[in-house]
Amino acid sequence: MMEKEGVRKGPWTEQEDVQLVLYVNLFGDRRWDFIAKVSGLKRTGKSCRLRWVNYLHPGLKRGKMTPHEERLVLELHSKYGNRWSRIARKLPGRTDNEIKNYWRTHMRKMAQERKKGAASPSAKEHSFYDTGGMELMAAAPGEKKITSSKAEESPKVYSMEDIWEDFEFSQENCNQLMTCQAVASPIWDYCPTDHSLQLWSMDEEESRLPMQPIGDDHFHSFPYYMTG
DNA sequence: AATGCATGCAACCGCATCTCC
DNA sequence: CGGAGATGCGGTTGCATGCAT
Numbered sequence: 001m002m003e004k005e006g007v008r009k010g011p012w013t014e015q016e017d018v019q020l021v022l023y024v025n026l027f028g029d030r031r032w033d034f035i036a037k038v039s040g041l042k043r044t045g046k047s048c049r050l051r052w053v054n055y056l057h058p059g060l061k062r063g064k065m066t067p068h069e070e071r072l073v074l075e076l077h078s079k080y081g082n083r084w085s086r087i088a089r090k091l092p093g094r095t096d097n098e099i100k101n102y103w104r105t106h107m108r109k110m111a112q113e114r115k116k117g118a119a120s121p122s123a124k125e126h127s128f129y130d131t132g133g134m135e136l137m138a139a140a141p142g143e144k145k146i147t148s149s150k151a152e153e154s155p156k157v158y159s160m161e162d163i164w165e166d167f168e169f170s171q172e173n174c175n176q177l178m179t180c181q182a183v184a185s186p187i188w189d190y191c192p193t194d195h196s197l198q199l200w201s202m203d204e205e206e207s208r209l210p211m212q213p214i215g216d217d218h219f220h221s222f223p224y225y226m227t228g
Numbered sequence: 229a230a231t232g233c234a235t236g237c238a239a240c241c242g243c244a245t246c247t248c249c
Numbered sequence: 250c251g252g253a254g255a256t257g258c259g260g261t262t263g264c265a266t267g268c269a270t
Contacts, residue, residue, distance in 0.1 A: 009239080009240075010238095010239075010240090010263095010264095011238070011239075011264085012238090012239090030255095030256085031255085031256095032255075032256070033254085033255060033256090034255095045255075045256080046240085046241090046255090046256080046257090047239075047240080049256075049257080050238090050239065050240085051238090051239085053257095054237095054238070054239080055238075082259065082260090083258085083259085084258075084259065085257075085258060085259085096257095096258070096259080097237085097238075097239085097259095098237085100259075100260085101236065101237060101238090102236090104236095105235070105236065105237095108234095108235085
């Protein structure tokens with residue numbers, strides 16, 4: 001394969017980022033091996049892709065998950081299980097990696113709190129991290145990595161309709177707040193190209209709602225979720 | 229102020245899936 | 250149709266930073 005000598009690993013430098021962004025602008029964000037080669041970066045195509053998707057992509061939001069996003073993640077995880085990319089598609093500007101990390105952290109916290117308050121021995125000792133998700137069994141044909149085949153039983157706490165309503169509500173507020181631009185990283189200062197959020201992929205469900213770009217801080221402006 | 233521990237995040241790895249010839 | 254290479258995904262690891270002692 002292309003695992004050559006002198007392949008760089010580890011953290012990316014700003015110089016590398018600039019280089020990568022330039023070449024992605026030039027050739028698009030599909031041909032990663034090609035980009036890795038022609039850019040002169042001593043990185044694998046895989047590494048380039050990952051860096052782009054998780055850090056350099058212009059649509060990325062950065063910073064803390066908002067309460068709304070957190071709730072959405074929880075809900076979607078109960079639906080999809082550990083299918084992070086799928087969940088990420090519902091959260092514009094968030095990456096599968098980010099969500100995965102968030103989930104782990106979240107579960108760790110939960111576990112700890114459970115232990116603390118675990119005077120109640122009835123609480124079953126099973127992993128939150130691998131809840132499976134209600135939709136693993138109901139995945140559409142062609143869907144990837146369907147690992148479980150549990151029968152359909154859905155003690156659903158929260159309907160997707162509710163979630164979407166919430167989300168739309170947020171969007172409205174968001175729009176009022178300003179013309180939001182989700183700036184990915186300072187690297188974009190180097191690039192005049194007009195990248196925008198429509199790069200974010202949508203699937204059937206998403207196409208139901210008029211998704212707008214979401215700015216970084218907008219959800220923070222809605223304390224309505226903090227009520228808990 | 230120094231040290232150890234916890235947390236968050238970026239990046240790597242291996243495998244699955246897709247695409248092209 | 251089958252194989253090879255490319256891409257995508259999920260799990261895991263390692264490092265940097267923050268916090269507690």
